[in-house]
Amino acid sequence: MRALKRFGADGIALLLATAIFLVPFSFMLLTAVKDRVQSADLDFAWPTSWPVVQNFVEVIEARDYVLLRAYVNSTILTVVSVALLVIFGAMAAFVLQRRAGKIGKMADFLVLSGLIIPPAIVPTIWLLQGLGLFKTLPGLILVEVAFNLSYAVLLFRAFIAAIPRELDEAAMIDGCSGLRLFFRVIFPLLRPVTITVILTSSVAVFNDFVNPLYFLPGDENATVQVTLYNFQSQYNTQWNLLFMDIVLITIPPLLLFVFFNRKIVAGMTAGAIKG
């Protein structure tokens, strides 16, 4: 009886997931393998011809293999930015949550402001030019870190609040404080939320196209999202190639996610506090 019930729940969940999440995905796949004329209909019709390989090759070869370079750039950008985000964000959130006071209140407000105020592009360019970082990858990395920091701090802070202070005090009695207290005691306990921050901000950085467009222009420095502009313009869009590009830049992160899914969850569970 119980098994049957669970089987039923599984079935319903599967059905809903298919309808809501996989139908749109199949639309993208279908459009990606159509020919140019038919793809302009933007409908669910079955492809009349299958230029799969041709579309694939055309997207990869476009603008002198820009997509491959973009992959390298996007990977470096995402990995470094997210590593810095996690470390900087977690440390700041820790002090912010534990130490109330005037500075804390001020920092609190600044964190919220970071979520609310949209970044000012032109002054940021002036500043990066002054620092000699404009149009460089390290410059763009710092931009991504700064613009996503509030988000990371907010998440970390909320979860640090759930870690009992008694833990800190026990550690302090062992002579552990400051940096050591944080990295030895607190940070390991934050694994579930750390993984969440890594996941969500990787996606945010990887999918960002506004900032690369302004802070790292040029085909040489393209990131994956910017390649979408190769096939989409104000007047004419090559829908089949656009969607092939979308599929190509969406699938690898999806595969990574599926592949690491088990590890992600294991990591989250391992970090849970034993009550």
Add this chain to the structure above:
Amino acid sequence: MKTSHRVLGAAVAVLAMTALTSCGSGSEPATDGTVTLAFLVDNSQATVDTAKALTDAFMQANPTIKIETETRPGGSEGDNIIKTRLSTGDMSDVFWYNSGSLLQALNPAQTLVDLTGDPVLQHVQKDFLPVVTQAGKVYGVPSGTAMGGGILYNRKVYDKLGLKAPTTWAEFMANNDKIKAAGITPVISTFKDTWTSQLFVLGDFYNVQAAVPSFAQDYTANKAKFAATPAAKAGFDHLAEVHAKGHLNEGFGSAIADQGMKMLVEGKGAHYPMLSAQLPPLVATMPQAATDVGFFGIPGTDPAKHGATLWEPAGLYIPKTTEKLEAAKKFLAFVASPAAAEAVNKVVQPAGPYRIEGAKLPDNAIQVAKDLQAYVDKGATAPALEFVSPVKGPSLEQITVAVGSGLTPPAEGAAQYDKDVEKQAKQLGLAGW
């Protein structure tokens, strides 16, 4: 503890590596006497193809100059990229950008190289120069061709129903009734791509000018208004009328330009208020687009004064920050020559007449280009308002969607646009506002 150190160490290492390996995209000093020019163009198919034809032909003739083409998005996103790069001193050596009111907003006196009296202009038609001129100084040469803004129509449908291209609005509406009776969509509208909704208003400027010759001047000087000038308000009335009569395609509110063009070429719709430049990129995949689709100017009230509104070609400009002025000028001189037009003709079908002395349409030009050329030969064209006045409100496309969907009455739409224009003129700091 170990883990955290490893993470930190890895992060530092990666950061150090990227700092070492990433390099600015700046051009290396040429060792063998070749100069490399950076050339920024928008990413529409027509522009990219034209730019490729131009640079290929130029590099063949000038082996010591290499041109690297860079693309940017079009539309207002592109406007902001151009402004940002110019104002931060980071523009490519040559760039492709609109002429007319959009150029005026780039502060050319401060940012662009003055080409007045320069030999690069020797083949440029004199009547093109005003759209790349500010305060008496010329800043650009024409790239590509002019295009028409009016009604694209399916000639097969016209033949089948025995219709003839209208010269007055009343004839146009009479045609629409017959087309509707035959079960074909009379007027295609694609309001998801909001810019396409403006054609009934912007493309009507030939008629406005015919009725009120001083409109552009008075409008720039804050003396004439759309809502108070019946000839100018007519564009808004037309928009409302075709919607009220039920002449639009089903789902016009969420249709996009590509779908509209496909409907037109396939004969599912008869008329599409549009720019002629939409056609050439279609010819490759739908060859009948070259012959089946024709063009007529938006009809007005007087058949004797029928004509068409023309969009001038974009320009090529050189920013003051370039270090390769000589090579850049050489490229501009080539682009503004009949030889360049010939090179382009081989690759891209022109959507209208060239603005270069001695440059001709190819014999196999597409029908809309021929139709447009006929208007030019008759002398029955006027440039669109945005080429004779720096004033253009940014919300026109939303207002025309609202009027064309029956959400706003035409008179109110015209009044809203006058307010929108006022805001723009104030933001630009124009005299008299």
Add this chain to the structure above:
Amino acid sequence: MTKQHAGPRTGPAPAHEKHVRASKQRAAYPYTLYLPAAVVYLVIFLVPTVMAFYFALTRWTLFDSTFVGLQNFRDFFAEQNLRIGFANTLFYAVVTSGLKVVLGLLLGVLLTSRLRLRGFLRSVVFFPVLVSTVAVGFTFSALLRPDTGLVNRALALVGIDGPDWLGDAGTALLSVALVDVWKGVGIATVIYIAGILSIPRDYYQAVAVDGGGAWHRFRHVTLPLSWPATYSVILLSFIGGLRSFDLIWTMTRGGPGFTSDTIASIIYKQYQAGFFGLSTAGNVILFVVVTAIVVPLNYFLGKRQAAL
């Protein structure tokens, strides 16, 4: 890996302990931990933002600027569709964040349960997050088309004549909001999964000993103890909703006409038109409005958190 035995959770320290705490705090939680975050944030974000706020008082073409005092603010308030924009912004933020909290929690519970397919389902729910906004916009525009769209075809099967979802003034904003939920619920779910997995197992065991059922478990353990997740999801998605324009922009451009405009999309239009001073003034106004809503909300949510 450190494994500590944690005592019961406590609220804020009682008053008499505060003095002792203060000196201890300095050593235990040094401000130097702020330093890396603070430097990057200050230099790359705050300084340019402050510079930009000055330009809210100018007519700014990027090439030069003229000081005009508060004129931009007056102009922004005179914007023709600002009233609709305000109403739409609130509607959008409430609908999207409300649905993300509810659906995110449900999916979070479902995907941490013993469902056999949960690994697969987790990937499926997270997939929309990975897709770029452009792709989402075009895909749903196709699905929601009035004639050939899948949604209306499905509705036709049960005898309903669906509207032109995105082209009709009455349904456009709601349609975009629902797509926003589709795209964003994966993030909320992941945050909830982290929240639920952070709950010590003992609590569940205690409930099991007491003989509580699934609902009891949810109501008295999962729901209250996943509060950090709820707090984050509400705050992030509400602020996101108030500021949102990218999906609106790709799907309706604020249209038809101005009917699905939000404040952020009105500001974006000023920016696109090249009215940089005016759009910055709009941003200042949006900042004040959002702060006026979010700071009390944050205070209220924070109080609940402390009370746990």
